[in-house]
Amino acid sequence: MTHDDGRTSADATTGDEKAAEGTRAADGRAPSRRSLIGWGGAGLALGAVAAGGTAAALRTGSDAQPAGADATTGAAITFHGAHQAGIASAVQDRLHFAAFDVTTDDRDELIALLKEWTKAAARMTAGDAVGDGAVGGLAEAPPDDTGEALGLPPSRLTLTFGVGPTLFEKDGKDRFGLKDRRPEALIDLPQFPGDNLDKTRSGGDLCIQACADDPQVAVHAIRNLARIGMGKIAIRWSQLGFGKTSSTTPDAQTPRNMLGFKDGTRNIAGTDTAALDKHVWVGEKDEKGKAGWMAGGSYLVARRIRMHIETWDRTSLKEQEDVFGRDKGEGAPVGRKNERDEPHLKSMLPTAHVRLAHPDTNGGIRILRRGYSFTDGTDGLGRLDAGLFFLAYQRDVREGFVPLQRRLAANDALNEYIQHVGSAVFAVPPGVRKADDWWGRQLFA
C-alpha cells in the first residue's frame, strides 16, 4: 500500500504516477493489480465530475460513485466511507457471496478477526495482495495471499459485510453478549408459501458479498477471507453469480435474467440520494437505544431462487410476457412502447409479476435489488440448476422484502416457474470510516 486508505480513489495516485503506469502498460507488459489502480483513479475522477463534483464523492464515500463508474471497468472502488460499498455503488458483473458460521465462542477472538478481515478487505479492494503477498516470502511457509489475483486489476471489487440474527442469539443463547443489541428490524424471515428452503444454503452468522468485474477477483477475496478466518469461522454456504440482473445505474440497459426478461427496471439508482435515504439506509432514529449502531447501514435479504428453466422454455411467448407483464424484446410494460415507460398496472393480469412487485401495489415500498443469475451445472436429474440469486437492500425488512414477498408468494404467476430454495437475512453495518475503523466496530462498542 502506498496511498492513504482514507483518500478517495480519485486522488489515489498522482499524475506522475499515472503517467509512469501508462508507460509501463504501453510497453506491452502485463500490468500488475497495483499499477492499474492509477487508471482506476483517473476513471473515477471523471465519474465524480460527471456526478457534480468530487465533493459529493467525499461526502458519502463509496456510495456516491456514480453511473459513470461503469465505464471504468477494472478500477478500484473506494473501501472507506459513510456506507459500505457494494450496496448503492454501480453493480459489477460478478458475484461470490459467502455466509459464515462463527465457530469460536470468544468475543475477543471474533473482534480480532473482524479487524483482520477489514484490513485484508481494504487491501484487496485496492488491488493489493493480502499481508505480505503471494510470492517473495519465506520458502518454508505458505504465502499470506493465495495468489490467483496476481496481475489482475482491482476489478471494482467491493466487499460488503453483514451479520445475521444468529450472531446475536442462537438456540436461546446470547453468544457474544450482543443479544440486547439486535436490531428489531433484523427479524427472522417468516415462512412464505412455496418456500422449499435447504438449510445448508440458508442462514449464517456473518456474510460477505464480493462483487467484481472479474469472477477470479471476487473468488480470491472470499477465499482469502475464509482462510484468514479458519478456526474462528467456517463457510456455511456460498453462491457464485454472473450477469447482474438489476442495475443501480438508470441509464444503463437493464440486464436480463435467466428467463430472458428484464426485471430490474424500477430499481433504486445509486445516485438517487433521496430514495436511498428513504428506502435503503437505516436512519439515526430507526433503531432505539442499543441497536443504534445500525445508523447508516442497511438490511440485506438473500434468496436463492431456483428457476424451472425447462418448463419455462416450453411456455408460449404470450404466456411468458403475461407472467411478467412486459414484452420480452423491449421490456416495455404491457401496452407501452419502451422499457422505462410508466407501467399501466391495470392493463396487466392481476397475477403479473411487475404488477405485484410495483411500488404502487405495495404502498410505495421500494427495495434496492442487486441480484445475480446463477448456474451451478445440472441437478442430477438433467435439469439446469439455475436461477436468480436475489439480493435486496432495504431500510427495514419488515417494510421492504416481507410484505412484497408475501404478495408475490401468494399471487405471482411466476411462482409456477420458480422456487425459493435458500434464504438469509443480514444486518449490514454502516461503512468503515477510515484506516483504523473496522467492520462491526459500532456493534461491539
Next chain:
Amino acid sequence: MRALRSSAVAAVAAAAAVTAVAGCAAKNDGKGGGKGTVEVTATDSSCELSTKEFPAGHVRFAVQNKGSKVTEVYVYAPGDRIVTERENIGPGTSAEITAEVKAGAYEIACKPGMKGDGIRQKVTASGKAAGTAKRDPKLDAAVAAYREYVQEQADQTIPKAQKFADAVKSGDLDAAKKAYALSRVGWERTEPVAESFGDIDPKVDVRADGLEPGQKWTGWHKLEKSLWETKKISGDDKKLADQLMTDLKDWQKRVGKAEITPTSMANGAKELLDEVATGKVTGEEERYSHTDLIDFQGNVEGAEKAYELLKPVAAKNEPALAKELDKQFTAIHAQLDKHRDDKSADGFASYDTVSKSERKELSDGVNALAEPLSKLAAAVATGK
C-alpha cells in the same frame, strides 16, 4: 495414500537448510589420502578414522571393511540427518563415498551387520562458512526424538499387521475385519515419512483410483475391498497378505533412515492433516470398511507428535501460533471423541453413520487446525 506424488518430505528437506549434498564426486581432491580424504577402517567392533577433522568441501570417505560382517557407513549431520551413506560393504572389501560437506559437526557411523545406531565417531568439517551448523540444539533433539518415534511406530505396526495378515491367510473374514483398521494406525501416524521413500506407499496403501496403468493392486485397500465389498478371501488375497508383510518389513527397516529436518517434520504434520482433509473427511480412504475415523485419529496423533517435539522452539519464535495450535489440537480431539464407539473393533463409529452436517463440522475442525499448522515450518525455520 499419496502414491502419485513425489516425496514432499524429501523435497522440503532439500529446500530447507540441508547441510550437505551427497553424491557429487566430480571435484574430488584426488585419489588416496589427499587433503579431502577420510580413511574409514571398519571392523566388527570398531570404526577407525584417519582423521577426525577435515576441511569442508568435497570429502571422500574411503571405507575398508576388515571385519567379518557386512557393514554400512553413514555420515550424519546433527539430528541424524543423513549426509551420505553406503550399504552392503562386504567383509574384506572397500568402498568409496563422496559428499559435499559444509563446515560443522558430524558423526560417522559404521554398522556391522547393517543394524542399529552403529559405532559412532564425532568429526568436524572446518572452514569459514560455519553458519549452517549452528542450529538450535533443541531442534536437533526434536529431529532425533521424532526419528525414534517413527521407528517405534513401524516396530509396533509389524505384529498388528501380522495379526491381520494371519487372519486373511486363515480365511477368517471376521477376524481379518477386526484386525484391519488397527493394523494401519502406526502407518497413518507417520505416513509422510513412509511416503518419502516413494516406492513403499504405492505397494501398501494405494486405493483403486490411485493405480497406474498396468500396476497390480496390492496392500491394505485391496484386502479391504475383499473383506467388506466382495466378502470373500481369495487365494490371491492370501498371497497379498504375505506381500503386505514383506513390504511393511521393508518400511520398518528403512523408515529410520529417512531424511528428516525440523521443517520436514513440521510440513509432514501439515501433510497428515491434508490427508485427513482430502481422504478421510470425505470417506474416500476407507470406502469399503468405513474405518476412516481411526485413520483420522492416527493422522492427528502423528501431527501432534511432530508439533509437540517442535513446540519448544515454535513457542519461543511464535508464541501466538503455539497457543493457537494447542487450542486446535485440543478441539480436534474433542471432536473425534464425540464419534467414539466402544463396540466397534477400532473404537470409532463407522464413517457411513456420520451425517453430512457432522462431516462438515469435522472438516471445519481440520481446517481450523491445518491452517495454523501450515505456519509451523516457518516458525521453526526462522530463528528470532
